[in-house]
Every structure is written in structure tokens, then in C-alpha cells.
Amino acid sequence: MNSEITSPTTDKKTSPRASGQLVIRSIALSYLTILLIIPLLVILQDGFREGLGEFWRQVTLPMAWHALKLTLWTSVVMTIINTIMGTLTAFVLVRYEFPGKTILNSIIDLPLAIPTLVTGIMLVILFGPQEALGGWLKEQFDFSIIFAPPGIILALLFITFPFVVRSVQPVLLELDRAQEHAAATLGASGWTIFWRIILPPLTLPVVTGALLSFARAIGEFGSIVIVAGNIPLVSQTAAVYVFGEVESENRLGASAVSIVMVSIAFSLLMFADFLRKYSKNAKKEIT
Amino acid sequence: MTVINSSQINKTKKTPSTILWMEKNREKWSRGILITLVVGYVGFLILTPIIALTLTAFEKGAGEIIDSLNQPDVLLAFWNTLWISLVVVTIHAVFGTLVAWVFVRQRFFGRDLINGLIDMPFAISPVVVGYMLLLIFGRNGLLAPFIEGLGIQVAFAMPGIVLATLFVTMPFMVRELVPVLEAFDTRQEKAAATLGANSWQTFWKVTFPALRWGIIYGVTLTFARALGEFGAVLIIGGGVQGRTETTTLFIFRALDERQYIGAYSAALVLGLFSLILVLGSDWLRRKAH
Numbered sequence: 298m299n300s301e302i303t304s305p306t307t308d309k310k311t312s313p314r315a316s317g318q319l320v321i322r323s324i325a326l327s328y329l330t331i332l333l334i335i336p337l338l339v340i341l342q343d344g345f346r347e348g349l350g351e352f353w354r355q356v357t358l359p360m361a362w363h364a365l366k367l368t369l370w371t372s373v374v375m376t377i378i379n380t381i382m383g384t385l386t387a388f389v390l391v392r393y394e395f396p397g398k399t400i401l402n403s404i405i406d407l408p409l410a411i412p413t414l415v416t417g418i419m420l421v422i423l424f425g426p427q428e429a430l431g432g433w434l435k436e437q438f439d440f441s442i443i444f445a446p447p448g449i450i451l452a453l454l455f456i457t458f459p460f461v462v463r464s465v466q467p468v469l470l471e472l473d474r475a476q477e478h479a480a481a482t483l484g485a486s487g488w489t490i491f492w493r494i495i496l497p498p499l500t501l502p503v504v505t506g507a508l509l510s511f512a513r514a515i516g517e518f519g520s521i522v523i524v525a526g527n528i529p530l531v532s533q534t535a536a537v538y539v540f541g542e543v544e545s546e547n548r549l550g551a552s553a554v555s556i557v558m559v560s561i562a563f564s565l566l567m568f569a570d571f572l573r574k575y576s577k578n579a580k581k582e583i584t
Numbered sequence: 585m586t587v588i589n590s591s592q593i594n595k596t597k598k599t600p601s602t603i604l605w606m607e608k609n610r611e612k613w614s615r616g617i618l619i620t621l622v623v624g625y626v627g628f629l630i631l632t633p634i635i636a637l638t639l640t641a642f643e644k645g646a647g648e649i650i651d652s653l654n655q656p657d658v659l660l661a662f663w664n665t666l667w668i669s670l671v672v673v674t675i676h677a678v679f680g681t682l683v684a685w686v687f688v689r690q691r692f693f694g695r696d697l698i699n700g701l702i703d704m705p706f707a708i709s710p711v712v713v714g715y716m717l718l719l720i721f722g723r724n725g726l727l728a729p730f731i732e733g734l735g736i737q738v739a740f741a742m743p744g745i746v747l748a749t750l751f752v753t754m755p756f757m758v759r760e761l762v763p764v765l766e767a768f769d770t771r772q773e774k775a776a777a778t779l780g781a782n783s784w785q786t787f788w789k790v791t792f793p794a795l796r797w798g799i800i801y802g803v804t805l806t807f808a809r810a811l812g813e814f815g816a817v818l819i820i821g822g823g824v825q826g827r828t829e830t831t832t833l834f835i836f837r838a839l840d841e842r843q844y845i846g847a848y849s850a851a852l853v854l855g856l857f858s859l860i861l862v863l864g865s866d867w868l869r870r871k872a873h
Contacts, residue, residue: 317783318690325686326698328679332751333701336716339726343719382625389622393615397623403863404626407634409805410862412812414832415855418839418848419633422640455629487614516709518815519832523839536709536815543715543819552719555712562707570700 340559344552355553360529364538365557371446371534372514375453380507383461384499390462391469405462408455416455417523420448444526449534452520457510464506465499472498501576505569512565515558637855641848649849657826658850661834665854668742668830669810672749676806677799680757687758688765705754713751714819717744721820740822745830748816753806760802761795768794797869804865808858 345352355361390402408416424431424442434440442448472495480490518536525532527541535558542551641649652658687699705713720726721738731738738744768791776786814832817823823833831854838847 321682322686322690322692325679325683329683329698329702332747332754333704336713336720336751337701337704339719340712340716382622385618386622386626389618393619395619401623401626403866404630406862406866407630407859410808410858411634411855412814412832412851412858414812414814414835415637415851416633418835418851419637422848423633423636451629455633458626458629487611512707516707516712518709518711519812522815536711539709539711539715540815540819543711543718548719551715555709555715558709558712559704562709563704566703566707567700570703 337559340552340555343548344556346552347549351549352553352556355550356557358550360533361535361538361550361554363530364533364535365554367446367449367533368515368535368558371449371453372511375450375457375514376507376511378450379454379457379461379510380503383458383506383510384465384503387462387465387469388495391466405459408458413452413456413517413519414523416452417520420452420455420520420524424448424451443524444528444532446525446532448524449521449532452524453510453514453517456517456520457513460510460513461503461506464502464509468499468502469495501572505572508565508569508572512562512569515561515565634855637848637852641845641852644845648845649852652843652846652849653853655846657829658834658846660826661829661831661850662853664742664745664829665811665831668746668749669807671746672753672810673803673807675750676753676757677803680754680802680806681761681795681799684758684761684765688762702758703755705752710748710752710813710815710817711819714748714816717748717751717816717820721747739820740824740828742821742828744820745817745828748820749810749813752813752816753809756805756809757799757802760805761798764795764798797872801865801869804861808861811854811858811861 356365386405390398390405421443422428424434426432426435426441426443431441431443434442440447442451476494477490480494485493516536517534518540521534522537522540525534525537527533527537529538529541533541535554539551539554539558542548542554653662683702687695718725718739721731721744722728723739725731725739736743738747772790772794773786776790777783781789812832813830814836817830818833818836821828821830821833823829823837825837829837831850835847835850835854838844838850
């Protein structure tokens with residue numbers, strides 16, 4: 298754990314300044330280790346305590362498996378909608394002038410400020426089966442939002458809305474428009490210009506934003522426990538399942554499903570990080 | 585802008601004026617459709633739920649809201665949330681700045697890996713966070729004998745809740761400060777050192793003022809996130825009414841007990857408070873630039 302002490306850069310000289318830096322680094326790294334790394338290691342150790350077979354058995358139990366599948370497919374649907382609408386929103390915010398634009402721009406950040414539990418309550422008030430809109434939908438179309446997957450997708454869309462917008466917006470702002478004009482001069486239609494000129498440089502921010510929303514969605518709990526309830530095999534997501542297993546003191550099940558969730562989140566974040574670095578290096582090579 | 589440009593260009597090519605007119609019209613239409621689509625989506629997804637909550641909470645009047653909040657257990661829940669968030673913000677303001685500084689200024693083994701790990705709390709489910717802490721500090725937990733020996737209770741008590749909130753809010757401070765520190769010109773520090781300032785003076789008089797807005801923004805984001813934390817706090821704190829209950833836990837219990845007015849009012853107050861925090865600091869920052 299204390300690899301920093303053997304780091305070659307620091308033992309060149311033992312001047313008071315260098316040792317001061319070493320102290321600061323040790324404090325910072327111990328802080329991270331205690332708060333972040335030890336808890337992560339503990340859960341790994343706990344989930345694999347009874348071996349790989351038992352871990353797999355816990356993950357593939359019908360309730361756990363269904364919860365994981367539900368979490369994944371609702372997150373995928375959310376990510377697709379959010380990617381399209383987020384990119385469009387960024388485009389409209391950067392390229393068009395219209396009344397209320399500044400207000401729209403601030404509204405984008407609201408989901409970051411509102412506690413997710415409150416988000417869940419707001420959606421239940423709006424779409425709950427006893428409420429006006431929800432009751433009407435239920436009666437007319439037999440379509441339930443609350444305690445069903447559509448509610449989960451709506452809650453996830455609300456929470457992750459800023460990610461794609463805020464990732465695409467700055468890149469779009471800096472985009473050189475001379476290329477678009479050149480394409481237009483050569484007779485390209487608006488659609489072709491969007492598809493062939495504007496979209497390619499946006500791919501990376503769009504993908505990063507999508508990955509972040511997906512990673513965030515996998516673990517969402519506060520809004521979903523309110524919106525979807527806790528109905529096994531119907532609307533129980535992985536996070537809600539882990540909550541149930543902790544409450545009923547099934548440690549193995551809770552740890553196993555937690556590990557699956559943490560691994561998904563971790564690989565997604567690492568992939569997003571890799572993409573960011575990759576693009577930075579590519580940019581450096583060009584200039 | 586594009587409207588004029590592309591159509592002018594089309595004119596110089598071969599397009600007859602009728603096609604030019606159609607093209608111009610199509611640009612106008614696509615602009616209108618896109619704006620309507622985005623405004624409609626944001627209105628439906630984000631504004632309607634907020635309005636619905638506000639209207640429902642005020643259905644029986646403001647007096648009812650105040651009555652439902654003016655209960656000893658509700659006030660205690662709000663008080664708990666407030667001081668827990670303040671403690672968390674203070675700890676992160678110090679250590680978050682330190683971590684960001686170490687990341688930007690120092691190179692060491694494992695830096696990239698840890699850099700990636702800092703974002704983990706952002707993606708790990710709060711439920712899993714609470715559960716991890718339970719595995720460490722709970723009844724049969726890893727550190728249970730040690731903690732018991734010291735006579736401190738962590739799980740189902742305030743220290744556990746503070747730890748959970750610390751974990752969940754970890755990335756905000758660091759992520760807010762790293763770009764500011766990277767943009768900061770270290771020559772200023774060197775100049776200060778040349779003029780005889782010691783490292784403490786250099787930090788306090790030169791580096792810190794440059795970081796001020798990053799710190800303020802990081803603090804508000806951390807604060808807002810700490811106020812609203814629910815999943816992790818539910819598991820590690822247990823939500824014991826009158827003891828470890830925070831505002832979010834009270835809202836959850838009130839919904840369960842069908843005290844809807846209490847739940848909606850507390851949700852409204854909590855949501856409003858975080859909104860003011862985040863939008864307020866955003867406004868301040870824009871004013872400062």
C-alpha cells in the first residue's frame with residue numbers, strides 16, 4: 298500500500314522541501330486508501346469468500362439475475378434516449394438563439410442539484426396510479442409508469458440528463474465552422490453536413506457522456522426505490538435487490554451482486570478515461 | 585447564420601430561386617422543430633415533475649406545510665442532515681484540496697490507477713457504499729473487535745453516516761480543483777519563493793487565492809450532494825427515528841407511513857435548498873468572471 302515511499306522521484310534528495318512533499322503525498326494517499334480502496338477490497342474479499350462457484354450461484358439466482366437484467370436493459374434504453382436528446386439539446390443550445398435560452402441552459406443542471414429521492418417522489422406525484430395523469434394513462438391505455446420499467450427509465454433519464462449535454466456542449470462550441478461552410482459550398486445538404494462534418498468530432502464527447510450516464514444508472518437507488526417499488530421479478534433493480542439482501546442479512550447474495558455492479562461501473566469509468574487520454578494523445582500528434 | 589450562408593452559396597451555384605426558397609424554408613423548419621423538440625423534452629422531463637411536487641405540497645396551503653415540518657422528529661432530521669453535511673464539507677475542503685494538489689504536482693507509482701479510482705464513488709451504487717461500510721464496521725465486520733475495544737459505535741450511528749457521505753461526495757472537490765490547478769501558472773509560486781516566502785506563505789498568499797472559485801464551487805456541489813444522500817445513509821445509519829434519521833430518511837419513512845404532506849413538504853424544502861446552493865454558486869461564479 299505504501300508504494301509511494303519507494304518512488305524513485307522522491308529519494309533523490311532529502312531536503313526539507315522534498316520531505317514536506319512526501320508527507321503531503323502520504324496524507325493524501327492514506328486518505329484515499331482508507332476512504333476508497335479498503336472498502337472496495339473488503340467487498341471483493343467478502344463476495345469471493347466461498348469461492349467462485351458460490352459467487353456465480355448467488356448471481357444467477359432467479360431474483361438476482363432478473364434484477365441485474367432489468368437494471369441493464371433499462372439503463373441501455375435510457376442511454377440511447379439520453380444520447381440522442383442530450384446531443385440535440387447541446388446542438389440547439391450552441392447553434393440557435395431563441396428567447397429563454399439562458400433559462401434552458403440553467404435547467405439542464407437542475408438534476409445535479411435535486412436529491413434523487415426527491416426525483417422519485419416528483420415522478421410518483423406526476424405518474425402514480427392514483428394521480429390524474431397516471432390514472433388517465435392506466436385507464437385509457439392500460440399503461441403503468443410507476444412500479445414498472447417505464448418509471449425506472451424516466452427516473453434515470455431525469456438524473457443523467459446533464460451528462461451528455463455538458464460533455465458535448467464545450468466541444469461543439471469550439472468546433473470550427475469553416476468546414477461546414479465549405480461542405481455547403483460543395484452542395485452538401487443540411488443533413489449530410491450534420492452527419493459527415495459535425496458529428497465525427499463529437500463522437501468522443503458523446504460516447505464519454507453516454508458511458509457516464511450508463512455507469513451512473515447502474516447504481517441508482519434513491520429514485521428507483523420510490524418509483525419502481527421493490528417487487529421481485531417485476532420492478533426490482535440490482536441496487537434495490539442488494540438493499541433487500543442486506544436487510545435480510547444474506548451477506549453472500551448482497552456481496553456477489555454488489556461485485557457485479559462495481560465491476561461494471563469500474564470498467565465503464567476506466568474505458569471513458571482511456572478514451573479521454575487516447576483523444577488527448579491523438580490531438581498532440583496532429584499539432 | 586447557416587441559413588443565410590448556405591442559401592447564398594446555393595444561389596451562386598446552379599439552384600433556381602424556387603429551390604433556394606424551399607431550402608431556406610427547410611432550414612427554418614428544422615430550426616423550429618429542433619428547438620420545440622428540445623424545449624418540449626426538457627419541459628416534460630424536468631420541469632413538469634418539479635411543478636407537480638410544488639403544487640401538491642401547497643395543495644392544503646403553506647400553513648399545513650409549516651405544521652407538518654414543525655415536529656420534533658422532522659426538525660431533528662433536518663438538523664442532523666445539516667451538521668453531517670457541514671462536517672463532510674469541511675473534511676473534503678481540506679483533504680480534497682490536498683489530493684488535487686498531489687495529483688497535479690506530483691508524479692508517483694500508481695497515480696493513473698488512483699486517478700481513475702477517484703471517480704468510483706460517482707458510479708458505485710450508494711447501496712453498495714453503505715453495505716461496504718457495514719462489512720467493515722458492522723456487527724461481524726472486519727474492524728468490529730477493534731471499534732468495540734475503543735468503545736465507539738460506527739454502524740447505525742453518526743460516525744457511519746458521516747463516513748458514508750464522505751465516500752459518496754469524494755470526487756466533487758478533487759474534480760473541481762484539478763483543472764484549476766492545472767491551469768495555474770507555477771511561475772507565480774516560484775517568484776514568491778524567490779522573494780523569500782516560505783512554502784506555507786506561498787500556498788496561502790499565491791496558490792489559494794487562485795483556487796478560491798474552484799474551492800467554492802466544489803464545496804457547494806459537495807454540500808448539495810451530501811444533503812441529498814439517501815441509499816448509503818439508509819444502510820449504514822439504519823434510520824433510527826429520533827436518532828440517526830436524516831432528512832432523506834425521514835422522507836422515506838413518512839412515505840411508508842403515508843404521511844404524504846410531511847414527506848412532500850420535506851422533499852420540497854430539501855430540493856429547494858440544494859437548488860439554491862447550486863444555482864447560487866453558479867450565478868456567483870458567472871458574476872465573478
